[in-house]
Amino acid sequence: MPGILVYSEKHQVVRELLGKARQVADEKGMAVAAVYLGESVPEDLADLGAWGADTVYTVASPLLVGLNPETYTDALAGVIAEVKPELVLVGATKPGLEISARTAARLGAGVASFCVDFDFSAEGVVTAQCMIYSGVGINTYQIKTQPALATVAPAVFEAVKRDGSAVVTALDVSIRQPAMTILEYKEKAAAGVRWEDAPVIVDVGMGMSDKSHLGLAEELASLFEGQVACSRPVSSERDWFPEWLGLSGKKIHADLCITLGISGSIQHVVGIRDSKTIVAINSDENAGIFSQADYGVIADLHEFVPILVAALKARSAKLAR
Amino acid sequence: MKIVACIKYSLDASEVKVDAASKELKMAGVPYKVGVIDKHVLEMAVSLQEAYGGTVHAITVGPVSAKESFREALAMGLEEVVLIENPLEGQVAPDVTAVVLAEAIQKLGDVDLVVCGEVSDDGFTYQVPPRLAEALNMPLISFARTAAIENGRLVADRDLEDSVQTVSVPLPALISVVEESNTPRRPTLLEAMKAKKKPVNIWNVETDLGLSAADLQQKAALEKVSAEGVVVHRKRQILKGDDLNALSNELVDLLLADHILEGGA
Ligand SMILES: Cc1cc2nc3c(=O)[nH]c(=O)nc-3n(C[C@H](O)[C@H](O)[C@H](O)COP(=O)(O)OP(=O)(O)OC[C@H]3O[C@@H](n4cnc5c(N)ncnc54)[C@H](O)[C@@H]3O)c2cc1C
Numbered sequence: 001m002p003g004i005l006v007y008s009e010k011h012q013v014v015r016e017l018l019g020k021a022r023q024v025a026d027e028k029g030m031a032v033a034a035v036y037l038g039e040s041v042p043e044d045l046a047d048l049g050a051w052g053a054d055t056v057y058t059v060a061s062p063l064l065v066g067l068n069p070e071t072y073t074d075a076l077a078g079v080i081a082e083v084k085p086e087l088v089l090v091g092a093t094k095p096g097l098e099i100s101a102r103t104a105a106r107l108g109a110g111v112a113s114f115c116v117d118f119d120f121s122a123e124g125v126v127t128a129q130c131m132i133y134s135g136v137g138i139n140t141y142q143i144k145t146q147p148a149l150a151t152v153a154p155a156v157f158e159a160v161k162r163d164g165s166a167v168v169t170a171l172d173v174s175i176r177q178p179a180m181t182i183l184e185y186k187e188k189a190a191a192g193v194r195w196e197d198a199p200v201i202v203d204v205g206m207g208m209s210d211k212s213h214l215g216l217a218e219e220l221a222s223l224f225e226g227q228v229a230c231s232r233p234v235s236s237e238r239d240w241f242p243e244w245l246g247l248s249g250k251k252i253h254a255d256l257c258i259t260l261g262i263s264g265s266i267q268h269v270v271g272i273r274d275s276k277t278i279v280a281i282n283s284d285e286n287a288g289i290f291s292q293a294d295y296g297v298i299a300d301l302h303e304f305v306p307i308l309v310a311a312l313k314a315r316s317a318k319l320a321r
Numbered sequence: 322m323k324i325v326a327c328i329k330y331s332l333d334a335s336e337v338k339v340d341a342a343s344k345e346l347k348m349a350g351v352p353y354k355v356g357v358i359d360k361h362v363l364e365m366a367v368s369l370q371e372a373y374g375g376t377v378h379a380i381t382v383g384p385v386s387a388k389e390s391f392r393e394a395l396a397m398g399l400e401e402v403v404l405i406e407n408p409l410e411g412q413v414a415p416d417v418t419a420v421v422l423a424e425a426i427q428k429l430g431d432v433d434l435v436v437c438g439e440v441s442d443d444g445f446t447y448q449v450p451p452r453l454a455e456a457l458n459m460p461l462i463s464f465a466r467t468a469a470i471e472n473g474r475l476v477a478d479r480d481l482e483d484s485v486q487t488v489s490v491p492l493p494a495l496i497s498v499v500e501e502s503n504t505p506r507r508p509t510l511l512e513a514m515k516a517k518k519k520p521v522n523i524w525n526v527e528t529d530l531g532l533s534a535a536d537l538q539q540k541a542a543l544e545k546v547s548a549e550g551v552v553v554h555r556k557r558q559i560l561k562g563d564d565l566n567a568l569s570n571e572l573v574d575l576l577l578a579d580h581i582l583e584g585g586a
Contacts, residue, residue, distance in 0.1 A: 110542020
């Protein structure tokens with residue numbers, strides 16, 4: 001009987017959740033299982049054994065399409081009812097946040113949101129550490145229900161490769177016709193860029209005056225094979241990128257993060273603060289980002305970035321290996 | 322159409338500071354206000370009411386002392402605010418909030434649409450709208466950027482990480498909106514004056530909703546064991562001056578000295 005069950009619609013997040021689940025389960029002598037939900041079952045699911053799963057439970061149904069939260073909840077709740085895990089970890093993507101809360105409501109279970117660490121007490125009670133107040137603090141909770149659920153943001157835990165092959169078991173779970181109809185499905189452009197894996201991030205904020213200047217950020221990033229990312233309003237108000245960094249966006253742990261015109265609100269900083277070194281460029285010497293950075297340059301980014309790029313090139317400075 | 326907007330009197334998380342030595346969260350004096358997301362909830366609810374007729378009622382679970390904080394919300398075009406007196410000590414857990422809101426929505430009766438924010442500014446769990454949908458047994462369109470009523474169905478754009486879906490559900494239904502969904506209106510002086518006559522009705526969970534405060538206390542699935550602030554140590558070295566060439570070379574030197582960069586003599 002599996003102690004820990006993990007689910008995410010994102011393959012990489014499944015591996016990350018398995019990495020941590022495996023580590024804790026080994027200490028406690030528990031089993032680990034992953035859940036796969038979809039229209040049909042891919043061939044290679046046994047490979048999840050190499051990421052820590054003992055078992056992969058699958059539910060296939062023509063109703064499991066378009067991430068419809070109603071049918072995915074039926075399926076996940078059904079799997080949990082059958083497998084009876086102690087703890088269920090769900091990736092804190094938007095679909096994951098919705099179906100975990102719905103599933104928990106049906107099962108009368110608690111959800112620890114934005115969990116960054118967890119353990120089992122000697123009595124088998126789950127304790128979870130969770131981000132609170134936009135990441136200003138961490139609360140430790142005991143989850144009093146069985147099962148206990150926790151949501152975990154992408155890139156919080158590390159995927160760990162090992163030897164092994166998982167047993168794939170198909171479950172027959174009843175899924176109802178949903179009330180929600182999906183009329184149109186539009187993929188976002190450039191979705192799926194893995195900022196989480198980039199060694200260097202150039203992080204653009206509202207201080208960049210115009211999209212024509214994005215080339216400056218791209219040139220700076222290209223010197224280090226890095227990527228350009230942004231704050232929420234740069235994505236949501238200006239639509240320069242499909243995603244953003246921060247509390248409600250992606251979280252990075254780059255070797256070097258250079259912010260350009262970012263004010264330093266906690267909701268943004270929580271997405272970049274796991275970076276090794278942070279450099280902030282902002283024209284306002286009172287900007288909050290300077291207290292969150294290793295090096296701050298008080299300058300107009302549009303003037304400073306070309307000069308910095310020239311200096312890096314002239315001195316052929318590279319990211320240290 | 323009867324529309325209910327669920328809003329929250331939230332703690333301003335950006336004002337919570339951490340004592341660097343003790344890692345204690347400094348909560349004293351942190352202000353509370355109707356949240357940023359809630360303005361978008363109210364805008365969505367009121368603009369739907371303007372388009373399709375009916376009334377908008379806001380409900381909230383919070384302390385009675387918040388009563389005066391809903392004047393601006395009322396001025397945006399609400400009929401009333403129902404303030405359900407927080408039955409517990411401190412923050413209410415999302416599982417408990419959903420139960421209380423569901424009961425209040427049932428008591429309001431004949432509700433066609435419930436508008437929520439995707440997530441509260443302070444609690445930040447994303448749990449209340451989906452739990453409320455389950456409790457009311459109504460469909461939910463989450464993370465909505467738009468909303469319209471077409472042929473008796475709610476149609477909206479659902480904004481997920483990698484895609485935007487246009488979806489529809491039958492009414493009555495719930496919708497949870499993202500900040501990007503609209504620009505909240507600013508009430509005029511006249512609207513603000515008129516709002517002074519609008520009611521903030523206070524409900525008690527026991528006498529008005531027939532729930533037991535003791536049961537609700539029992540219901541919260543998470544028990545807080547401890548809390549601490551996150552302290553990240555940064556060098557905080559500031560470079561300033563008019564000579565940008567000198568500043569950029571100074572920055573490169575520092576990054577080389579820290580072994581973040583290499584080469585670059
Ligand atoms: C519940 C909630 C969740 C949120 N989640 C996120 C999230 O995940 N990610 C996120 O980013 N935000 C999030 N936010 C929003 C967040 O609070 C801030 O509003 C946002 O991060 C600000 O973005 P910014 O720093 O790019 O813009 P601003 O705050 O507008 O800052 C722009 C900065 O640029 C500087 N500047 C201006 N001109 C120049 C110039 N020429 N050269 C150099 N500097 C210049 C200014 O001094 C200023 O400091 C969230 C908010 C809430 C309430």
